[in-house]
Amino acid sequence: MHGPTVPLLASLTAGADSADALTVAGRPCSREELLGAARAVAARVAGAPCVAVQAEATLETVAAVVGGLLAGVPVVPLPPDAGPAERDHILRDSGAALVLGPGGDVPVDIRERADWTGPEADPAATALILYTSGTTGSPKGVEIPRAAVAAGLDGLAEAWQWSADDTLVHGLPLFHVHGLVLGVLGALRTGSRLVHTGRPTPEAYAAAGGSLYFGVPTVWSRVVRDPAAARALGTARLLVSGSAALPAPVFRDLEKLTGQRPVERYGMTETLITLSTRADGERRPGSVGLPLPGVRTRLAETENGIGELELCGPTLFTGYLGRPEATAAAHTADGWFRTGDIATVEPDGMHRIVGRASTDLIKSGGYRIGAGEVENALLDHPAVSEAAVVGVPHDDLGQEIVAYVVAEGVSERTLIDFVAGHLSVHKRPRRVRFLEALPRNAMGKPQKKLLPPM
Known part of the structure; x- marks a missing residue:
């Protein structure tokens, strides 16, 4: 089985640092400053069964998440716009003992420092509990092990040639896989500089001067409607789209305005990212590319080349928290995860997602x-x-x-x-x-x- 050789957080203290290694909504800090604040959080939360983080787009959110991971405590990101019923459900269902951040039990101060040290948690231990959207009932807690996060980020670093020489720019929410796992933990693991724009506006993306940009289709649709901003991204190395299908016209407009074709990738909360086109490979409109290292795919009940996509590999979740029946139902008898997405696989192995089995x-x-x-x-x-x-x-x-x-x-x-x-x-x-x-x-x-x- 493919798996990471470097523990999840080992790279936090490695590599070069700078005063603006991370910038979130206009506020910069160094990796050393982030690690100091995260250690202060870890000292407060060590031993808790799990902690929730008010996941606003702030440096404090990043410090809180990293602090929980340093302490080996599962972290539950809370959407800042969650209504009382959703928030109460997540806190009750997860069993979070503490809420970190504004209005919570534990304040987080990016200026605070602590000398807390502790061993790296077991790779099989839960790193994050991410809640699904709840379209088929109450949101379910998805348990993501530390090894899955590390394997997924290492696979993407290979696919996208993502390194410490990059500056990653995005403005995505910090309570989803895209914004938090890829967009924050990915930057920390690869050592790349991170600029979180606060909001993902075309103007903010254009001004950030990044080499690697993340966006959802709505972001890219807005970028191509602002040709000056789009052209400013022409110096970037890679534009990455995910979380939903990128419309073919937006793909073509990005190519026309920036001079490069965007990379599309595929993943779910339960699987992290499993498929992607490559930095050095062909990028076709509508194609989410090839499996990442260690990931295997197959189509179930194929008819006319279309079938439900099933996956197995090192990036998958452990299960739905406290819901063994739902976990079992999400897997086949031989252990493959049922994505619920309908796909086709082209003769050269490139995958296309054509919709959800339930609606598409x-x-x-x-x-x-x-x-x-x-x-x-x-x-x-x-x-x-x-x-x-x-x-x-x-x-x-x-x-x-x-x-x-x-x-x-x-x-x-x-x-x-x-x-x-x-x-x-x-x-x-x-x-x-x-x-x-x-x-x-x-x-x-x-x-x-x-x-x-x-």
């Missing part, structure tokens, strides 16, 4: 159709800025394809015919509804279950 695999007239393919076709129309496609029960077809779009100056019939001209005729929407905006979550993913009925 449409069975219409005997055909299996991925909603993502139809959405990309709609987005190729110049009048369409957003698109979401679903299958709706139909007496004759089983399901009919229905599109929700944000568009101006175009008719339903024009869009139906446009898709029929780009894809197979059976993949065209039968109905189109126009909206002011698509419902989305904090990471920019369309929330199809919140779409209004036709």
Whole structure:
């Protein structure tokens, strides 16, 4: 089994340092300063069963997370905009003994120092408990072991040629895999400089002068609508998109404005990042690339080259906290994780995600159709800025394809015919509804279950 050879936090004290090794929302600090503040946190929380962190975009959040990891205590990031019911559920379900940060039990001060020392925790121990979005019930706590975090970050460092020479720029939330694990722990592990912009605006990205940028599709859509900001990213080494499918038109606009094709990758809370295109490899619109080291993939119940993606490898979670039945249901009899995502694998091994099994695999007239393919076709129309496609029960077809779009100056019939001209005729929407905006979550993913009925 592929696994990390370097403990999760060993690199914190390695390599060169600078006064602005980390900058969060305009506030810089060195790695030495961060480590001093984190040790002060570790001294306070050592021995706790787990701790929650008010995960605002601040240096204090970074120090709190690193402090928990130094102490070998599982860390539970709390979304700062969580309502009382969600917050109470996470705290109760996780059993967090302390809340770190503003309004919590333990204040965090980036200027504080402590000489706390302790052994590196067991690689199998839980590093983070990340809560799912709760689209199928109450959010579940996903237990991420320390070894999985280290393996995932080392795999990405290899795939993206990510090193201490880089400056990573992003403005993503610090309670998700993308913003926290990749965007903070990844920078600390590789030794790269980190600039967290506070908010991921085109202007902030353009001013940061990074070599490596992370963004979700919503961020990149805004960047390409600001050509001056997009062109400023032309000196970067790598632009990385994830957390949702990057629309093909945005991919092409980024290439046109920055001179480079973005890297797309795939992962989940339960798996961290498992697939990615490579810094030195081909980058195709819609492709999330090849498995990272040690990761294996397969498609279940394949029909017409489409099937549910299943995974195994060193980056996977231990289980859902306190929910053995849910953990068992998420795995096959031979131990592979069921992602719930529908994928295709091209002859050269490149993977494409075409949607969720629950909402994006449409069975219409005997055909299996991925909603993502139809959405990309709609987005190729110049009048369409957003698109979401679903299958709706139909007496004759089983399901009919229905599109929700944000568009101006175009008719339903024009869009139906446009898709029929780009894809197979059976993949065209039968109905189109126009909206002011698509419902989305904090990471920019369309929330199809919140779409209004036709």
